[in-house]
Every structure is written in structure tokens, then in C-alpha cells.
Amino acid sequence: MTGIRGIKIFSAVASAMTLLAGQASASDALVDAKWLQDNLSNPKVRVFEVSVDTGVYERGHIPGAAHLDWHTDLVDPQKRDIASREAFEKVLRDAGVDKDTTIVLYGDNNNWFAAWGAWVFEVYGLGSQVRLLDGGRKLWEAQGLPLDTAVPDHADSTLTLAERDNSVRARFVDVVAVAEGKHDIKLVDIRSADEYEGKIFAPEGVKELSVRAGHIPGAVNVPWGRIVNEDGTFKSADEIRAIYAEKGVDGSTPVITYCRIGERSSHTWFALKKILGYDVRNYDGSWTEYGNAVGVPVNNIAGTIWTGK
Amino acid sequence: MSPIAARLLCLSVLVLVLAWSIWLAQDAGGRALSFSLVAGAAFGIVLQRGRFCFLCNLRDFVEERDASGVIAVLVALAAGIVLYQAVLGAWVPVPQPDRLPPNAHVGPVGPVLAAAAFTFGLGMAVSGSCLSAHLYRLGEGAFGSIAALLGAAAGFLIGFSTWNRLYTLTVFDDPPIWLPGIAGYAGATLAGLLVLGSIAWLVLRSARPAPKSEPHAASPYEAIFVRRWPPVVTGLLVAAIGAFAYLRVAPLGVTAELGSLVRTGGLSLGLVPETLVGLDTVRGCVSAVKAALLSPNGLFVAGMVLASFAAALAAGRFRPSWPGLSGLAARFAGGVLMGWGAMTGLGCTVGVLLSGIQAGAVSGWVFLVFCTLGAVLGLAARRRILRAG
Numbered sequence A: 001m002t003g004i005r006g007i008k009i010f011s012a013v014a015s016a017m018t019l020l021a022g023q024a025s026a027s028d029a030l031v032d033a034k035w036l037q038d039n040l041s042n043p044k045v046r047v048f049e050v051s052v053d054t055g056v057y058e059r060g061h062i063p064g065a066a067h068l069d070w071h072t073d074l075v076d077p078q079k080r081d082i083a084s085r086e087a088f089e090k091v092l093r094d095a096g097v098d099k100d101t102t103i104v105l106y107g108d109n110n111n112w113f114a115a116w117g118a119w120v121f122e123v124y125g126l127g128s129q130v131r132l133l134d135g136g137r138k139l140w141e142a143q144g145l146p147l148d149t150a151v152p153d154h155a156d157s158t159l160t161l162a163e164r165d166n167s168v169r170a171r172f173v174d175v176v177a178v179a180e181g182k183h184d185i186k187l188v189d190i191r192s193a194d195e196y197e198g199k200i201f202a203p204e205g206v207k208e209l210s211v212r213a214g215h216i217p218g219a220v221n222v223p224w225g226r227i228v229n230e231d232g233t234f235k236s237a238d239e240i241r242a243i244y245a246e247k248g249v250d251g252s253t254p255v256i257t258y259c260r261i262g263e264r265s266s267h268t269w270f271a272l273k274k275i276l277g278y279d280v281r282n283y284d285g286s287w288t289e290y291g292n293a294v295g296v297p298v299n300n301i302a303g304t305i306w307t308g309k
Numbered sequence B: 001m002s003p004i005a006a007r008l009l010c011l012s013v014l015v016l017v018l019a020w021s022i023w024l025a026q027d028a029g030g031r032a033l034s035f036s037l038v039a040g041a042a043f044g045i046v047l048q049r050g051r052f053c054f055l056c057n058l059r060d061f062v063e064e065r066d067a068s069g070v071i072a073v074l075v076a077l078a079a080g081i082v083l084y085q086a087v088l089g090a091w092v093p094v095p096q097p098d099r100l101p102p103n104a105h106v107g108p109v110g111p112v113l114a115a116a117a118f119t120f121g122l123g124m125a126v127s128g129s130c131l132s133a134h135l136y137r138l139g140e141g142a143f144g145s146i147a148a149l150l151g152a153a154a155g156f157l158i159g160f161s162t163w164n165r166l167y168t169l170t171v172f173d174d175p176p177i178w179l180p181g182i183a184g185y186a187g188a189t190l191a192g193l194l195v196l197g198s199i200a201w202l203v204l205r206s207a208r209p210a211p212k213s214e215p216h217a218a219s220p221y222e223a224i225f226v227r228r229w230p231p232v233v234t235g236l237l238v239a240a241i242g243a244f245a246y247l248r249v250a251p252l253g254v255t256a257e258l259g260s261l262v263r264t265g266g267l268s269l270g271l272v273p274e275t276l277v278g279l280d281t282v283r284g285c286v287s288a289v290k291a292a293l294l295s296p297n298g299l300f301v302a303g304m305v306l307a308s309f310a311a312a313l314a315a316g317r318f319r320p321s322w323p324g325l326s327g328l329a330a331r332f333a334g335g336v337l338m339g340w341g342a343m344t345g346l347g348c349t350v351g352v353l354l355s356g357i358q359a360g361a362v363s364g365w366v367f368l369v370f371c372t373l374g375a376v377l378g379l380a381a382r383r384r385i386l387r388a389g
Helices: A002-024 A033-038 A085-094 A109-123 A138-144 A174-177 A193-199 A237-245 A264-277 A286-290 B003-024 B029-049 B054-064 B069-092 B110-128 B131-140 B145-169 B179-206 B220-226 B230-246 B256-269 B296-316 B325-344 B349-359 B362-388
Strands: A044-050 A101-104 A130-133 A187-190 A255-258 A280-283
Touching: A002 B131, A033 A174, A101 A109, A101 A264, A109 A130, A109 A138, A109 A264, A109 B362, A130 A138, A130 B110, A138 A237, A138 A264, A138 B029, A138 B256, A174 A187, A174 A255, A174 A286, A174 B110, A187 A264, A193 B131, A237 A264, A255 A264, A255 A286, A286 B145, B003 B029, B003 B296, B029 B296, B054 B069, B054 B362, B069 B179, B069 B230, B069 B349, B110 B145, B110 B325, B110 B349, B110 B362, B131 B145, B131 B325, B145 B256, B145 B325, B230 B349, B256 B296, B325 B349, B349 B362
Parallel strands: A044 A101, A101 A130, A187 A255, A255 A280
Antiparallel strands: none
């Protein structure tokens, strides 16, 4: 018995050491595939896949990863809002997440929805525990790393979530105030240049559109893809800093990011807030809220007129 | 074609399919495409070698009291139900009515599905085969099947133009009923096997003993490459390919690519409504607008036709043939009915009947009942017309 216990203690110490060593090598906000592989059996690490394509998680996920369903677990399924505190707390308790758990998120579609997840965790006060797998699912698959179909069953935790921290979330009124020039806040529109300029109402293949094209006055356009490498990983902090500095976003004033529904802008929010450490809020209402609102200022460079088609 | 030449050509086709699949599997995105191509090839070989065709199997039984084909279908369904459990149980450990297994073909159940299945059954009887069999027949050199596929494309166009009205009429409200969600995995499996077992018992009871047509026992070569595979073997292989395909890429289906091609082409010609309401929210072989040249379903069908061609060559069953004008017209007309049925019913005998029943979907059973009804009536009408003629 003592022998077995001894091995257990030894392995717990060893995994704790791996965790510390890994953290030291990876950036605070990001982990790489190597680090994650070394920590897959670390009991203090919980991995979540946030993929939007159906069947992706079930057909094979990073071994031990649990599934966070973007449509039900991270949002309120009734009203347009992020998940309620009670619902989110239950999901995390079921997954065995605790105050000292390192939470690693990854997903398909360039980690957009994983980044949205990271932002929701931040709103509920767990931001310091969250890491994003750099490159997401795409890079893990490209490297031919193992996938598993088993669904983990962890012992429930007794985690209690904090109330929402609205310092990382911008609401409609905040953004309107910025558009009207009442605050010195930088708006970053991360959509494509065509959407920003008002040539198109929504990206190809997207049904929900806004009845006005263009962008929020004062916003600068930095499409999300500018800050990622070919393989989907984030560019270095210095490169990202330079890309934004060029557009006048240098962290000296607070920033608000937005896109169409708030998920791609979470990706940029993550880079600015978690990698560069700027004061950033994500506006999850984004253009599908603002571009449909009555009486708010809009900058439509292309002048495209909505004709109901 | 001399047997040696046929065998060499057969080998070359298979090597081509394999080389293509290896080339496709170079990157992460291509692995699903590669798997689909190989799975399609396996499916094509099994269909050709086992003569696994829903209509011919049914006709053999109805007209000749030969049960072997129907038994192959029943075995495919029963074994498929069992093999699917391995996947479903891993993906949805606790089945619930409102949590459908990802991508499984659990379609909306209602009068529209029944009408679509009935029309599809009628269409198979008129055109002489269901859509999957037309595809493998194409590999056997039955070029008349092209008329059936063109007819199916026309039927899809009609289906797209009636979809929005049918959707708002009832489909929006038709529930996708998943049996394990109601009765649990054990209950749903037992019920499914019981029903299939009862059908098999009824079929075998009224079947005639198989005629002793083979004068000598087959050599191993003949048994594999020339003679029709035994029904149980064929059924088991169809079930296995279905379950593995579901695990890796998607449930089996042969109409999604055809539907996508027609929808994309029809859209650019202004023949298809811009919006097909609710089509993204229902399960089955859904025709998406084409976004990439190669799709898993397109490669599955390509693999099927190519491998069936190879298998037919080896068996000495590749016989290029063109039916007469009336034969072409019948194939086309039947194709139109099948196309409308497959678009409206969200799949065919493979996508809804096979993949649906295997996954525990009530929609699969409804398709089985109404498609059989349509086919039996169609066959009877055809016999009467032929006799009168």
C-alpha cells in the first residue's frame, strides 16, 4: 500500500512540476501543443473543445477534453446574452473545474469560439486560469497529434463563480457614447475590409444581416486574420503590438473590439487583452446589434443602400 | 474484352483509386475526403458483388419468391443497428430525446416524409433501380442509368421549388424522433431487431427454396470475384461500412452531392429559390450550396462508381448497354420521381432508410414502409402495363 501511495505522491509532484515548467516556457495566455501533450494527464489541467461544426468533437478530440457547446453552454439559449451565472457554474462544476484548475480552450474555425469562451470565463472571473491552445484544433490535426473519442467523466467540483465583471464587456450604450465622441476609447472593427467599408452587409454565406452597412464612427479596421500566422498561431507579441500601433491603438487609451456577432472579435480581444495586456472590452452585440439600431451614427464609406433583398 | 485485359483494367482502376486516396490524405482537411473515397469504393464493390439493390431485391421476392436479396437488406439493417451502438454509445453516453447524436440521419417524421418515400418507391419501380443501384450499375456499363440520374437531377429541381411550401406546411413542426432517446439503447436495439427478425421470418416462410442453378461448387476465386456474394456476407459488409463511415465522416448517403450540384447550378440559373427555409436545421442528405470542388459525398459516389466498374470487370459483368427509347424514358421518368422524393425526404434508400434505421431514427422506418408500398404498387402497375402491351 505504502508503495502505491508513494508512487501516487511522486506522480502528483512530477505532474505539478511539469505544469510549472510548462507554464514557465509558454506565454501566460497561450499554451502550445507540446505543453498540452505533456499535461494531458495532469489532474490540475482541464481541456475544453469549443467547436462549432457538429460532430467534430465527437469524431475525435484532444484526449481528455470535454465539450463546451457554443450554442447552449456559453450563451443563454433564450435571450441574446452570454450564459447565465447559474448555468455556466453548473457546466464547470460537472467538468470538475476548481479555483486552482488550469483551463485550456481550443476549437475549430481558427479558435474563434474558443476565444469567445475565454472571454466568457474572463467575465465570470476565471480569466487568470484560462489558456488558449495556440493554433487550435487545426494545428493539432496538422501535426497529426492523437485524438480520442472517449468522453471524460470527472468528479464534480464545488466551484462558485463570481458575479459578472463588466470591465471586459462593452454594451450598446457604451459604444454609442464612444461613437458620439463622449469618451476617449478606441474602437477596433475586426471584420473584413468590405464589411467595414460598407460594400457588403454580411460575409458570404451568412444569413443574419444588418439593415445598414458600414461601421461605427471612429472605428479602425484591423481584420482579425492580420495577427495570425499561416498555421493559425498568433504572431509574436511585438508583431501584434506593431500592427495595432500602426492604426493608433497602442494601449494608452481603453479599447473596444467588435465584429458581426462578437465571436471573431473575441479573438482580437484575447490578443490585445491577454497577450499585450491592454485595457480591452469586447462588444458582443457587435454589428448585428449596432447596424440594426435606430438613430445611431453610422459611417458607410461605400454608401451601399439597403433595399430589403 | 479478353479476361486478361479486363483484369488488368480492374487492377489499374483500383490502383488509381488508392493513389488518389493517398494523395488526398496529405493534409488534415484531406483525410476525410480520402476516407470517403475509399469507403465509397468499398461500398461500390460490395453493392456490385452482392447485387445489393433495394428494388431488385424486393422484386426478386415479390415476383420470384427469392428471399436472398431481402435477407441481405434485413441483415444490413440489423447488423447496422448493432454496430452503430458502438459509435452512438461513445458519443451520446446518456440518450435523451432532445439530444440527437451528431450528424446522424434522424429526419423529421410526418406526412411529407411518407409522401416522399412513397414517390421514391414508385420511382424505383418505374426506372428499374433505386439511385444507389443506378450508380453501381453505371459501373457495370448500364449507361441507361445516366438517364435515371438526369431525371433525378430534374426531380431535385422540382423538389427545391416545392420545399419552401412543404416546410412551412408541416415539416417545420415534424419531430425528428430518435428511438434510443425514448426507449434507451437497449430498448431501441431490441425493438429494432425484433421487428427485423419478424420481417425475416415472414419473408423466409413464404420464400421458395433457391434453385440449384450452380452445377459445381465455386472455387475460392469464383466465390470472391465472379459469383454473387451470399446475402448475409453482403448485409454484414454494408452494415460495417455504414458504421465506420458514420464514425469517421458522415452516415452513408448517395444523394447529397447530386443535390448540391443541382442546387448550385439551379441557383446560378435562377431556377432554385435563394433561400430554402429550414433546410439547414433538418437531418439527412441535405443539399448544401457547393463551396469546394471536392466534397466527401462527391468522392464517396466517385469511389463507388469506379470500384463497381473494377468489380464488374473482374466478374466479367461489365457489359456496356444502351436501352431503347422507351427504356430511357422510363428511367428518366422514374428518376424524376426519385429525385423529388430524395430531395423532399432528405435522402434515399441509403441515406434515410439504411442510415436512419441503423441510427435508431423513426424516419428510416417510415421511409421503409412507404417506399416499399410505392415500389410494390409500381411493380404491379408495371406488370399490368407490360401484360396489356
